[in-house]
Amino acid sequence: MNLKTFVITILSLLITVSVKGNDFLFNEVSSFVKAKPIWPEGNEKKQNMTVSFRRVFHVKSIESANLKIAASTDYRAYVNGKFLAHGPCVAAHDYYRIDSYEITNLLKPGDNIVSIEVSGYNTPSYYLLDQPSFLQAEVVAGNKVITASGTSDDFSAYILNQRKPDVPRFSFQRPFTEYYILSSDYNQWMTDASWNKGQPVSCAIQPEKKLLPRGVPYPDYSILRSSQISDSLYVFTSNSTGFIGLSVKVKKPSKITLFFDELLSNNDVNYKRLGTESYIVYDLQPGDYTLETFEPYTLKYLKTKIEGEGDILMTYMRSYVNSDVHRAEFESNDVGLNFLFETARETFRQNALDIFMDCPSRERAGWLCDSYFSARVAFDLSGYTWIEHNFLQNFLLPDTFKDIPHGMLPMCYPSDHPNNNFIPNWAMWFVLELEEYAKRSTDKVMIEALKPKVYDLIEYFKPFKNKDGLLEKLDKWVFVEWSAANSFVQDVNYPSNMLYAGMLDAAGNIYNDSSLKKEAEKVRKVIRKQSFDGQFFSDNAVRKNGKLEVQRNNQTEVCQYYAFYFNVATPELYPELWQRLLNEFGPKRKINNPYPSIHFANAFIGNYLRLEILSRYGHIRQLMNESLDEYLIMAKTTGTLWENMTTVASCNHGFASHIAHVFYRDILGVKNILPNIKKIEIKFTDTDLKSCKGKIPVGPEYVTLEWVKKDNVISYSLNIPEGYEVTIENASNCSLHKQ
Template sequence: MKFAKALPIWPARLETAMNITGGFRAQLMDAEGNLPESCTVRVTASARYRLFVNGVFVGCGPAVSPHGYYRVDEWNVLNDEYATGRPSIVAIEAAGYNVNSFYTLDQPSFVQAEVLADGAVIAATGVTGAGGFEAFVLPDRVQKVPRYSFQRPFMEAYRLKPDMHRWRCDAETKPAEAAEVTVAEGKRLLPRGVNKPAFDAASPAAVVARGSVSQRDEALEPWRDRALTDIGPKLKGFTIDELELLPTDELGKLRTSWQEHCEPKLSGELHLEQHGAAILALDCNRTGFIGIAFRCEVPSRIALTFDEILTDGDVNHLRMDCSNVIYLECEPGAYDFETIEPYTLKYLKLIALEGSCTMTICTFREYANPDTDRAGFSCSDESLGAIFEAARESFRQNAVDNFTDCPSRERAGWLCDSFFTARVEADLTGDNVLEHNFFENFLLPERFEHLPEGMLPMCYPADHYDGTFIPNWALWFILQLEEFRDRGGDEQLIASLQPRVEALLSYFEGFRNEFGLLENLESWVFIEWSKANDFVKGINFPSNMLYAGALEAAARLYGIESYYDDAAMVKQMIRELSYDGSFYVDQAMEDADGVLEVTDNRTEVCQYYAAFFGIADPEEQRDWYMSLVHDFSPIRHADEPLLADISGIHPANAFIGYYLRMELLSQLGLAKQLIAEIKAFFSVMAERTGTLWEHNRTTASCNHGFASHVVRSLYRDGLGIASVDRKQQSVAIAFMDTGLEWCSGKLPTPEGPIELDWRVEGDELHYRLSAPQGYAVTIDNYSGKQLVTES
């Protein structure tokens, strides 16, 4: 990927300034001085851009890429899609953040763009005069504001004037004086690699509440998150003393009083007098760009706050320790405003802090994966269908250009999370283009700054200036890489990653003790959000179980026999030291005399690690397996007798404990119980937000990528598509006793969809199956019913 003429530019002397928004505009003419019938815009930037043609939104980007590389987008602009008449003006707005985060990288700001008509460049950045781009420092966005969160750059605050966007479509209007530009050194460029996002429009479905705000009587301590208090070399931003605005402090002094009755429909205009407030609701939790058209008769200040849920009937914009606030100062006039960054919400609260406003339109431009409609699932239990749709929605919002944990607080590409979400990409889209980009991003950097030699960052692309990493989480990279190969992943890419894998395993060699086990791992050893995280010092057995699994995966990937030997040794030592005759223990520590002592610290999640990584044996430890199935079931009845004494075993959390439990039930063929537990665990989430949550309660993100993994369980254990081998072009069907009356589904592959429908009629299971031409099909029947094939 390369540009024919364009050079990377930015307003002079501001390339490393924090939170500068640049505007870049080109007037289009072909070689004869005529407007083109259509054009292609090629563009990349650091850090984020959005593109307009004749004032109409076209798209935004770029896709995430590793340090020192930039992915290039190409937008094919047809005049009937984006404007009336031929393309005449291309405008680009770009936010240059220059701070470290988990979402965008701390690299000097630039924009590089060119416009082509019939293959000829008619405008390009870095060209002076005709055929070039004018540059501006856009004055409407306030620079010195707080970070949005510890994990993301700055919140959005604006000082608006009427016709502030006219420069995008009127060559005679300038947003500011034209800026001198600096041309940067050449950039290493990559193709986008993934499909462009879906920008579907949504609108609020209802007005949830109307009321007014007033000053609180009691004095409250102002909110002081680490994103405000820890600013310095390791977390870049503006200190509290440097801030021009701190909207969360003003909002923290307000209370809202709600009217007893509220018109539930959003019809026509919504007017707010000074101190008025209203909450609008989308149909479900969505991610995208918040847009409102409104007018102000007097100078006004407006706050838009938002969240995924309502807390005590109101929007708590600080619920996830991020500033879910958009702040607008407005002169009298009419405005059509849209955020430059995507946010996640179901509820939007408008507050007229000062003056008044009349909202005429509220829109929400989605930012989501465009390819998830290729799949389908339905069954006789409607709640499972709703869970599937909530999982699909969670995936499409967390798989735009990377596998993200959440599309809200972080937008970060975490290892381990990606292991589970990557499976869903294959199931819902039939492809692995995001996963290819994901691994390419880890491949290309020469090294990862601030981390030990060989270690992989816990999430990437991201900056980790504080040197924090999760050593055991890096092992999931190897496990996912093996599954990427099995999904038909790029063999050359896999081969190129062998040095990364070997360097990672070499890093762990330095932590192996006399038993061959990892001991005293450094930095942040993470098992899951439960008591298990308290037992990570010394020898942590779940981490060693994961280590053994990674060694085996590396051996299979690259044919290195010594990894098999090491894995066998680690697994045997875990069996000897960790299993106490009833359950697996989490931890062993040396006493004051250097003697190793196995503690009595036991957690539920440790048991699931033992099952998932093949430490336990289903035949030899049947009682242990049955205790996990029965005694730890979230749907067991209180009066049922226990099979084992489970006192002192600390319960698991959602991730990764419950997801490993689902794999355990599937491994044992207990589809009916698994389906029942899925319904019990996820139904409330699907009903309340239409997305699936980080935890089993609303204390954190209500939209998490890994949670979409329930798609795999519903296809495999509910529908019966047990496995698909895209490389060998084969599909295995396993009919189970699910307790369902009927089930139907479509799973895409590159060669076409696999479609399966079945229904139970008495002692018979009638089914209809179609697979792409050339796919070999095997069918196993564990349903207890006689199979009847229908054409």
């Protein structure tokens, strides 16, 4: 057994052990008994091909039965015509995760039908990998394999041509739109055991696959109902993610098109707002239909267009979201804070299905940097690091990443990057996240296994270091944030170097490497000397005639936040700048702007870094008020939190759920939960609140904290998991009384 195989085996065992303490989430398997991967012969690389697999089997009595599935690219499973699941759970290139479903309660005495639709996209995307199509599935009842792909008890495969293959992409980041051509008997192949209209196609056994356990909880598939607000317009309670459903009665051959978006633009649905083709088409013959999209989408508003004659009886959504977020609780006497917390929870669960996605609409991609913030929320809401484990494991598994230089990490993954693009900054955030993962997990195996990738990344940056020790002329997409800062990245970009120092520090802390920490401090000293002009830090320096010239007109708000977040600046080192940022920046600068030459920060990531800095230096009342000022309008508009401060981009972005972590840490007062050393840190701070209470899962247990403030006394009750110690800091202006 080689080292990589050993590491994967250990990681798989760790997952299996970790789920024993929870009784509701998932059934882990890492292999099949008999099933082999199959696909219609010679078509495994055919683009946008949908194959319908089914197996009819007879049972005399109901016993425990499971359906196990691995597939590429996407599948949807039914038992006796009833929806079971959508998948798979994503994995790194050349690896596939197995889903295992308990189907006992869907079986009946007599004939039963297991049907699985698989769409093989075979196209590069940020969402699903461009890999040959296959299905590997089996039904096991007790110790008996009832049916297994690639055996004598195989599934039958049909090409029903119900989904049109020659259609546009949904977006640059996702594969194809959905266009269906259906007759009223469209679903008989999955509901009628005697169905014989289709002609089975011959399948070939595909190369053996590298299989992994699923590793994360199964989705929440709850049904959401819409409300009709006009003849053709429907609205959901909030921005929602899942499979769009409708019931329709068609009287004459008709074409029905569904358009959707997260909000209304000029009182209409702009289905191209996100640079997407947000529509679904159904060509229907007369009959009654209940239809659901194959792919998940995100929307609040749905518009229908009927060409022909038919009636929409109902529209709905089958959710496709994280199921493990509801054990956590937060409540204060401020209804705005409570609403914002619940909005953050809703945003997170739509963006954290099996990895940390940036958005569940345009991309569904696992972006670094976004994941740094989302991972904190995942631990707060679930008490586990299962999703983060999968997310990091996906980066661990490949020996190399296709289409990008050795040592560099993909900006999002699992994803395809045939245009050779990457964001060097985002790879640095990976190391920062890994440092925090080491503290919130006990996963020393993962930390050690990723050490070569961390040091390869550090080696990658060495050729870009100039004589001052700063990174210069970084390759590809140098990304600071969605603001003017991204226009000031030429040659030496100071925010990138501030982040670089933070990465070196993090790697030094993880692997006890003092040389990296010394280098980080040298980088910070050079930045202080070059970038600061007496008032503000400048964003970049351009090399002209061999000499660096700092661009004093290129100054952004986010650059100042990078400086403080990565300890280039502190209130002690730069007291005047700190007071300017504290008192003259933030939401108030939009009304009265004394520094028009300093370009505004955006939500991602400048304004969130601002909250982190306010937290670090104890300005909690201001943090709370700015959170309400900036983000409550988002919560009220879409019920989710946005990528930008305006609606020009995604209105449902995973990193933005970080506000939930901020509220637990800074308002409730649970500063840190550190499973690696079994320690909990409580810090009471100065706010205008009268009361606050929260419940934070820690594995199967909880940290519960409740406090009431009256007459300059904070009376509190605290319960912590067994085996943990607690430290309590009082940074409020009140005395403490433990109840």
